[in-house]
Amino acid sequence: MKTSEFLTKLFFPRKCPFCGRILRSGGDGAEYMCPDCARTVFIYSKADVLPHEALEKVLKLYVPLKYTGPAKDAMLRFKFGGERWIFEPFAGLLHRYLEANGGYGDIDLITCVPLSTARFAGRGYNQSELVARKLSESSGIPFRMLLERTSGSGGMTSAENYAGRSAERRFAFKAGTPPLRGLRVLLVDDIFTTGSTLNECAGILLSNGAGYVNAACMMSGRQDIYDAQREESA
Ligand SMILES: [Zn+2]
Numbered sequence: 418m419k420t421s422e423f424l425t426k427l428f429f430p431r432k433c434p435f436c437g438r439i440l441r442s443g444g445d446g447a448e449y450m451c452p453d454c455a456r457t458v459f460i461y462s463k464a465d466v467l468p469h470e471a472l473e474k475v476l477k478l479y480v481p482l483k484y485t486g487p488a489k490d491a492m493l494r495f496k497f498g499g500e501r502w503i504f505e506p507f508a509g510l511l512h513r514y515l516e517a518n519g520g521y522g523d524i525d526l527i528t529c530v531p532l533s534t535a536r537f538a539g540r541g542y543n544q545s546e547l548v549a550r551k552l553s554e555s556s557g558i559p560f561r562m563l564l565e566r567t568s569g570s571g572g573m574t575s576a577e578n579y580a581g582r583s584a585e586r587r588f589a590f591k592a593g594t595p596p597l598r599g600l601r602v603l604l605v606d607d608i609f610t611t612g613s614t615l616n617e618c619a620g621i622l623l624s625n626g627a628g629y630v631n632a633a634c635m636m637s638g639r640q641d642i643y644d645a646q647r648e649e650s651a
Pocket residue numbers: 433434435436437438450451452453454455
């Protein structure tokens with residue numbers, strides 16, 4: 418172990434993202450949660466390869482965790498509780514999941530869904546970008562910010578707002594980015610809900626030359642994903 422690594426571990430010991438317990442160093446750095454949470458947090462055994470109807474622009478979707486219980490709590494603390502450190506165990510889990518399911522395949526570039534300026538200012542970090550950059554570091558596949566927000570705060574407070582905004586384009590290809598010329602992109606987001614964000618972002622990447630777009634989200638609360646999983650494994 419390098420001295421800097423040793424000091425980091427001494428002062429910032431690795432913690433379980435779900436219960437906050439300090440993890441005993443396994444040496445290989447492969448542990449991202451405590452044994453108790455490993456038993457209770459639901460992790461899919463294999464990737465969802467649905468060409469989902471809400472995701473016509475996305476070739477494959479990878480979602481390791483079910484958005485419920487301690488996983489949901491950890492995500493809320495990560496997104497809204499200022500617990501930035503959670504990106505590391507989350508990215509570790511997602512990395513391992515992608516590796517185990519061939520999720521990096523022929524991917525040339527990793528990118529993420531951008532956060533609105535207001536959200537970024539409020540939070541100080543883009544949770545999806547932190548995870549995506551860590552995946553890049555772990556996989557050796559370059560990270561590039563390929564998208565930007567075009568509108569408002571993204572913080573929808575009323576049904577009216579929602580209706581008004583859904584018709585409008587919320588994202589754009591980042592100004593000054595060269596065309597993708599067939600590059601295969603892995604798009605990272607935090608939670609898979611309706612799929613409209615991923616689909617819009619993937620569509621922009623495709624119309625700017627991406628060969629294909631796969632998506633990876635930390636978790637989802639959608640029941641249809643779980644049903645599909647069950648059918649496949651039945
Ligand atoms: Zn735990």
